[in-house]
Amino acid sequence: MDWATFERSLLHVAHYCAQGTQEELSLTGIGEALLNPLFKEMVIRSREVIGANRKLVMATNGTEVTDDIAQFLAKWGVTTYVSLHRPEVAGPAIHKLRKAGVCVGTNDQFVTASYNWIGEVDWPHTDRKAWCSYLGKGWGVVRVDGAVNTCCWDAHGSQPIGHVINAVGSLVTHVTPLCEKCPLVVPPFMLEQQEAG
Numbered sequence: 552m553d554w555a556t557f558e559r560s561l562l563h564v565a566h567y568c569a570q571g572t573q574e575e576l577s578l579t580g581i582g583e584a585l586l587n588p589l590f591k592e593m594v595i596r597s598r599e600v601i602g603a604n605r606k607l608v609m610a611t612n613g614t615e616v617t618d619d620i621a622q623f624l625a626k627w628g629v630t631t632y633v634s635l636h637r638p639e640v641a642g643p644a645i646h647k648l649r650k651a652g653v654c655v656g657t658n659d660q661f662v663t664a665s666y667n668w669i670g671e672v673d674w675p676h677t678d679r680k681a682w683c684s685y686l687g688k689g690w691g692v693v694r695v696d697g698a699v700n701t702c703c704w705d706a707h708g709s710q711p712i713g714h715v716i717n718a719v720g721s722l723v724t725h726v727t728p729l730c731e732k733c734p735l736v737v738p739p740f741m742l743e744q745q746e747a748g
Contacts, residue, residue: 613644
């Protein structure tokens with residue numbers, strides 16, 4: 552994501568922070584966030600916008616985690632989730648992050664939840680049915696091009712709900728046709744809103 556798109560995204564984030572509905576900001580998505588050459592600047596700017604008390608989150612596969620990165624993430628209070636896809640990389644990354652004092656979680660859902668990523672991979676969904684956090688909490692995903700999607704599973708951006716160039720405050724998460732393929736459950740209040748229309 553380029554800086555202009557990122558800053559435009561933060562205008563929306565600032566709006567929702569002021570409304571009291573932005574509880575956290577995640578600097579992650581499909582891809583390795585640490586590969587962005589502006590990653591550190593994005594963390595600092597994000598913290599300026601969301602303040603010290605909101606959760607700032609990222610995910611990594613661990614390949615780019617160095618002692619310097621770990622110390623940086625600790626300094627800026629970035630909760631970091633490490634994907635366990637590659638244990639030989641994830642293990643050392645987790646050790647470096649914990650040593651620096653980073654709040655660390657792990658992601659093993661690619662095996663334990665057995666999501667098929669809305670048909671993107673040939674894998675049955677075997678996890679229990681759960682409510683969709685994205686719809687339930689009004690989360691959105693800003694894609695690298697500035698398009699906004701209802702959830703991160705829409706990797707191809709087939710169901711955008713808007714763009715960061717839209718008026719600040721105008722983006723509203725809603726049920727999309729992609730939700731019909733999703734193994735997560737649409738919260739009942741979202742279905743009621745859709746029917747009321």
